[in-house]
Amino acid sequence: MTVGDSRVGKSTVTKLLINLFQTKGKKIKVYDHDNRNKLKAYTNSVPIESLDFFNGGTDKILDEFNKNELDIIIVDMPGQYIDKICQYIACSDLFDLLVAYKWRLTFLQPISHRTDCVSYMKTLVEVAANNANYVVVKNQHFDTRFIEYQQSMQGNLQLVGGTEIVLPALPRDHYEALERTGKPYSMCYTDTSIYIIYRSYIYQWIQNFNNSILSNNVAIKYLGLNNENRTSVTGVF
Template sequence: MTITSKLQKTKRSSRSQYQKRLILITGNKGGTGKSSFARGLLDVYHHLNIACSAYDSDTQNPQLFRHYNKTIGISRINIALRGGADVLLDDLEQQKPAIALVDLPAGAGDSFERYEQDVQLISSASELGYRLTIVSVMSRVKDSVNALRLLMEFCSDRVDYVAVKNLHFGEAEKFKRFDQSRAKEQFLAIGGIEIVMPDLFDDTYDLIDEKDFTFREAVGATSSLSRANRSRVHQWLKTMELEIFKAGQYFGVSP
């Protein structure tokens, strides 16, 4: 085992004291698949009967709220507005969910930094028994790598990181800009875990979007999707669950 591997193992072990997780889903701009991953992750939590409070902070395109509020219940917050997300910490203290999931707006780095500095989110959550997991959904553009780098510079090892390669943009091997970057070296050195989000056929995705289905609703026999499309979504969810288990400690789940 290399020194880096030992360091990563030690860091992950030290984080096991946190039984609860506050998970922030980020992306450098619209269209990276950030909200699709948030929806898939929430679907997996709900399917596994894991208590999860979910928050949509995307004021322009609140996908999480649109697809899941009718079945699970999603709180709307605004981290860009001072006081607009106070309910998040209040809920952690009062409701104590096992998981709190927040879908941040695209390119929310500056807003997140101001919010964290205003309410000391990381340390306040830690006092309540929560460890933060920052999920960065990656495309293949330079800005995607830079956004993750800036987050790591701001948060350092006070949080855990998961990088999600969105295979809508090509196979995992195509993400050379990230794979060959200093940002990935830093990401691995502080214990980051890399997973993928499988691609879902565009026509199938569009049908789900048109009907505001949850992914789990889309696989139901009464969803009005064809058998082929239901099979595609079923396989997508199955693969998503396997990928999420790869970073299970950071997502608060285990196979």
């Protein structure tokens, strides 16, 4: 589950992951908890359903566990809501259910320079401890140093086996051109409506994000990209 504060790049990371999972031949399904329809471009390429985690919507995911047909489930959650998320985990016995169905939960959290990201992560680790995997995405659109995270949370994350990947910065006008196409990212670097120099940067941006994952054996495992099938749940908060 990708988790975190608002406007830190959760939907962007979700789109990039969909592209990567598709190139690796993974059977995936996406549940969109956000009401802003940011994943509309992918509705023709992967199954996407709306979900409300806080009003009984998780029964849909339990049905997927029973079917045992998917390699990866992505849940794109809205920003913030850390208290509700932790309450849901406790009330639903989520970790026991995951063990029973032989799935594993990965929290995927993009971070910015804001201290709120660190507070969010701290609360999540305190509640989930070793019952989940953790992947921090350093979104370099905001910073390259992440001092607050390094000083107060990086060590604690390592203690629970967490790992880090990088979302490289993409110039704002390039990103806006990418989003305006309304197409999956993997189609945008061949879209002639975008300046060719922009397309070159977009292509390299996507490749660099993928390489950040594929060069990290822990991230490969936590994100379900190894050869073991149906052992990971990746959700996006």
